Amino acid sequence: MALRAQPVTLRPVATWPGTCAALGVALLVLGTLTAVALRAEGPAGLGPADWSALRFTLLQASLSALFSIGLAVPVARAMARRRFFGRRVLITLLGAPFILPVIVAILGLLAVFGRSGWVSDLLALFGFAPVQIYGLHGVVIAHVFFNLPLATRLILQGWQEIPAERFRLTAQLNAGPRAMWRLLEAPMLRQVLPGATAVVFAICLSSFAVALTLGGGPKSTTLELAIYQAFHFDFDLGRAAMLSGVQLGLTVIAALLALRVPPGDGFGGGLDRAVSRWDGRGIGSRLLDSLWISLAALFLILPLLAVLVAGVPGLMSLPSSVWSATWVSLQVAALSTTLLLLIALPLSASIALGRKALGEVAGILGLAASPLVIGTGLFVLVYPIADPFALALPVTAVVNMVMALPFALRILIPRVRQVMQQNSRLALALDMRGTAFWWQVLLPRCRAQIGFAAGLTAALSLGDLGVIALFADPEVATLPLQVYRLMGAYRMEAAQGAALLLFILSMAAFWLLDRGGRFHAEA
């Protein structure tokens, strides 16, 4: 038995390519950080506007986390208590904002919540003043749009981990909804909420595109936006580097917080019976749950619907700049996806073969690295020797790859580990190693996961509006940047058409790669 517990010694593939990949990523992230640190001015360089950016970054991230979590709890509770037609679709839909390009969502939110949007029109019917989307609340609304689904999924998972037997037992003890809450749900939430809150908070700290489009001037500038402004308005690399340093400090603290949240005791296992909720049978709780589910669904679906409705007329007559931007975006996404696979596959193989430290390094770097900080670092490094604008597209592809890496690893590692454990002995007995093992054993068996990871990366890269805004010259743009430029030039119809195109491309890229990976594969 002791011998069987040592799969680690069986290595059908070498671990050094994975180590090299991890070193490459670490060098990129840490190298750019060093460049930033060397270039940065001291904290004395922080002016009142920079302090205000810091305050706003913290304020909006806290409010976004608070509202996302606060709203996610009743929604997740309702979804945990109810089984209804379309529940699976709704849960899938909750995953959609993850690959939805930010700029697309913003156009949708403007159409719904803008001063001449649907909500304002509705309010006007009852004689109310129109709502205002620019500024703090606009930024928070957009962040809640992106993070409510994520938070709901995280919290729903918590509910699903309470074994059905616990609910049965509490019901047998004649516990009503309130007692059920006190005995089961509240303790579960105490375990789940801190982690979920920290994750949402960390995500909102690095908000760039949302603040760029919905911020209302100096009052609502995030640090990432301030970095961009230091570049584009003042061409002040020292200040950009100093702000990057502050941003980095924040994200590292938030990432550590998110990782340090203790997992808690758990509720133990059950027999996986279907959960029956005796506490949710009253008319009141049914109505309440339906209300929450409908509101959440509307909040998610309406902006997407608005993008569709507004985009169709413009889709027919897109300017040529949109087509060339589409071509650029597809190239960037293809490059970034290829790079990702070249890095993530060897890395996950090495991690599966016992090099666990590599995984942790990649995870922390991925969480803490901000696209604009890496972008600033690369700019500082490249500027003295070459034209940074000529490197805009490769740089964007590389940064997108780094951003997608932690997610890809989470998808790949479990499956790679499983395949290694199941097939290593046989492969080694047949003297099948290295390339042969990769092509004939590992890759075919990980097709579904590779497809999923590639689809995710392609979609994220297609929709990214971050580092490209720093590097793009006036004639080159990715599709999200072109949408933003069209909005800036007030060509709303073209912008909406291009946004719809971007939406379709992102979803199609994800779907094609994900399906492609699973095609003819037994799930």
Add this chain to the structure above:
Amino acid sequence: MNPLNLNRIIPAEGRFRIFRHAMPGSPSPHAALETDMKTLVLASSVAGAIALSTAATAETPELVVYTYDSFVSEWGPGPAVETAFEATCGCDLKFVGAGDGAALLARIKLEGARSDADVVLGLDTNLTAAAKDTGLFAPISVTAEYALPVEWQDEMFAPYDWGYFAFVHNADADAPTNFKALAESDAKIVIQDPRSSTPGLGLLMWVKAAYGDEAPAIWEDLSDNIVTVTKGWSEAYGLFLEGEADMVLSYTTSPAYHLIAEKDDTKAAAVFDEGHYMQVEVAGKLASSDQPELADQFLQFMVSDAFQSIIPTTNWMYPAVIPSDGLPQGFETLVSPEKSLLLPEEDAASVRDEALAEWLSALSQ
């Protein structure tokens, strides 16, 4: 009547056309070109015809002009100017939109001597001193009979149009008559970021020129009127037309666009009793230009009748040289400020830094 007043009455038309995209008709002169370009791009990428395209550029020299976005839009002066200049120069004139006016300068600093640009068109007198400090611009020798309200002598930059900043509003609404009244009212305004946009910077100088040390207090009072601060003029004007605000920072000449191009007299510019700050828009040649003679030729063309007659009804500003046909009809209806304000170029740079710091701290409260 003095020709200056005539000038004031005749605003230019280019800036606004971008808002006409929503209107039916008005076929785009670029549509055919775009189709051609699409085919070309496809063909060249398929055939990998890199050699072909370099051969083509070697034959006709290319002049690259960086300018603001609304200048290059289909409805701006860009397309007409391009046609007119290419008819005489035997070259390929390429306008590149690089954000709004003030962002242009940052762009040039960012690109430095590596820039592809030969000419930068769209700075104003608030920025020329800072632009000269970069050392990236070359002296020029453009001569013209300027009809500017100020004496023009500058060896680096030549003016092509000018105007007065003003808040534009719906004519049926009561407009405040000065900044204090505006700050006290609950009117919602959209302004541009002074770091990226010349109108935004103009407003900063306007408040500073009118109120001096009181400026920070004015901004603090104004901050609750500001719906949002946009990066460029187009965005702000677009938000105003969409109904997102009651007033927008633009020019006294802006209502002429609605009047002449759209037969719509419902837009008006508010007259402020502090006086109105003036803008003189200029162009200059980059020292790193690989087409210095062509750049000189373009700058001289810029103050000729062919260019200047395009300005009033495409850029909707007063032309720097009065065109032979005079100003278009409709410009005489525009308000003309009793008092005009303009800080000299050499003061503008230092005032800008001080005013910007005040603006940032007042609005980031």
